[in-house]
Amino acid sequence: MAEIVRKHGHRMSMNRRDEVGKEKWAKHYSSNHQILLVGEGDFSFSLSLAMSFGSASNIVATSLDSYDILIKKYNRAKSNLGILRYFGAQLLHGVDSINMKLHTDLRIRKFDRIVYNFPHAGFLGKESDHLVIMMHKNLVRGFFMNAIDMLLPKGEVHVTHKTAHPFDTWNIEELATQSGLTLIECIDFKIEDYPGYNNKRGDGKDSDLPFPLGKCSTFKFILSSQAMEYLTTSHHRRNSQQPQEIPLQTGNARMDSNPSSIMMKSKECFWIFREYFNHARLTSGKTDDYLPNSVKDMLRIGFERYNAENHGKPLDGYVHLLKELHSLSKERVTFLQRWLMEMDHYRL
Ligand SMILES: C[S@@+](CC[C@H](N)C(=O)[O-])C[C@H]1O[C@@H](n2cnc3c(N)ncnc32)[C@H](O)[C@@H]1O
Structure with a gap:
């Protein structure tokens, strides 16, 4: 040596x-x-x-x-x-x-x-x-x-x-x-x-x-240009300590879009929980034993990202994001139910 x-x-x-x-x-x-x-x-x-x-x-x-x-x-x-x-x-x-x-x-x-x-x-x-x-x-x-x-x-x-x-x-x-x-x-x-x-x-x-x-x-x-734009604005927001406005997304129309393009709309919920959304898309319809743990992992990464990007800030913003995630999940279930019913209808 x-x-x-x-x-x-x-x-x-x-x-x-x-x-x-x-x-x-x-x-x-x-x-x-x-x-x-x-x-x-x-x-x-x-x-x-x-x-x-x-x-x-x-x-x-x-x-x-x-x-x-x-x-x-x-x-x-x-x-x-x-x-x-x-x-x-x-x-x-x-x-x-x-x-x-x-x-x-x-x-x-x-x-x-x-x-x-x-x-x-x-x-x-x-x-x-x-x-x-x-x-x-x-x-x-x-x-x-x-x-x-x-x-x-x-x-x-x-x-x-x-x-x-x-x-x-x-x-x-x-x-x-x-x-x-x-x-x-x-x-x-x-x-x-x-x-x-x-x-x-x-x-x-x-x-x-x-x-x-x-x-x-x-x-x-x-x-990508969208990610660069988001990172620049979120960096700016963090540095200027402006209160964050988190737009709540509604409407089933979003559910039939490709989640990766939804993510690129740069809304904070999609950004913070992006692994979760991608995971949901990739595993849609699958029933592996591994899934409950991997979903938890994806949510944990979201929490870590929120903490890393908002050091020292109260967790209210995170709770708001979780509520948004929850409402999106409910929309997704409703959408999937409707979609299944339509499939049945056409099959009949
Ligand atoms: C096929 S080896 C390639 C090693 C090395 N990059 C090379 O080219 O010889 C895969 C490497 O990924 C590392 N690895 C596996 N999971 C990892 C993780 N979560 N974070 C960082 N490295 C990881 C392993 O320790 C291993 O060194």
Whole structure:
């Protein structure tokens, strides 16, 4: 380890001396970008960027696993982390992508690039199993929902993902769109663009082994104009401490629209509970045992978002949003009942 640091440290000091301030690129990433890496395995991707930049002072690299677990799971984690630390990276462990924006060290940070390579909720069953796919999708959706609040202007969210079946059924682009992101580019991923990077399974007894990459792409997203508008106005509202006017939505007409387009009407209830609405749409008509818990999770995320966006404010506003949510749920039930009756009528 000391040897590695000596070797790279030597290279870094030469870089520092010769090329201070000179921008360097590693494929999509620049040494001038503030970069957040999420769901790292053995941290070899972060290290590959750091080596290309000759520094890691612009890198925040995170893992879900604690430090102790990482060094048990991955042979090279300890030395990779040591070098990254030496190069000036901020290293955070125990960072869950579905609530990372609330993390003490991240809540005040914004980034030019937020990167999650090969998101995967773990080996929970067959990859083609509906429930397994749903777990993966919830992870990616939660990641997007957090990332949108952590971007600098013109910032991008990148997800690298396998695109062959069944991974294509995750519909990465749809998950992003539902979260207020717009796809700007989808580029074939080539591991040789990142020297030293070792993709890891990241779960189970073979965590440290690579998985076959096959066909995979880097999906690049920016904030949609509607999300940008909402975030700007909600930021303005928070800063100016104006009382919030929460428009109550009524009328069944809304129920037959696509919920993701409803969400983009930027009303606060849809914004705060956006995971809940998307979840309701995706699981409509399904009866999995998993649903009661996942619905609770979606509501909890809404509560956390409300708290994060309204620090220290009384909970009256939240209660108002819950009432609105309740009235929308009742409308939905009424709508579904009417719709079923119409279906019966036509069948007769
Ligand atoms: C297939 S591995 C990929 C690891 C690494 N990104 C790579 O490219 O080698 C999936 C990673 O997602 C992480 N992960 C799973 N659930 C997560 C969550 N809720 N938040 C953050 N990371 C998560 C796992 O710990 C694992 O490191």
